[in-house]
Amino acid sequence: MLQPGSLSYIAGPVVAVVVMVLLALFMRWAFGTGRSGSTRRRPVPSDDGLLTRVATLSRRESALAFRAVLSDAGIRSTVRCPSPHRADVLVFPEDAARAREIAASFPAA
The missing domain is CATH 1.20.5 (Single alpha-helices involved in coiled-coils or other helix-helix interfaces)
Known part of the structure; x- marks a missing residue:
């Protein structure tokens, strides 16, 4: 006890x-993480997931205009701005070929 x-x-x-x-x-x-005292910024992941990047533009406004053109063509798209002077236009893989053709004739691309 x-x-x-x-x-x-x-x-x-x-x-x-x-x-x-x-x-x-x-x-x-x-x-x-394997780093002690890590104060550095983490890099932006380059993985676009299910989407494919079809154009990279220097201005967000140009990317939005290109997105509107894609929308008029029936292509769903989105804009990602990974840095201040860069805007990526992303589409689904099945629409990538058509979107690239449109991007070739887009004045700002």
Whole structure:
């Protein structure tokens, strides 16, 4: 039988805290970024997902005008602005060939 003043009342919580600290350190090591003190900006991912980039324009307004032309042709598109002076026009892969043909005749592209 355990006595109220015995060491086992302290050992249980101490062991639990030590295990939790070790588990936290392991998780930080296993799932960390591999860089310590990382203050650098992360690069913009180049993955376009399900979409295909058909044009890159220097102004957002030009990209929106090109998007309107694509919309008039029945092609669904979107505009992504990864940096201040760059706008990408993205379409679904099945419409990419037609969109590139239209982009070739678009004055700002």
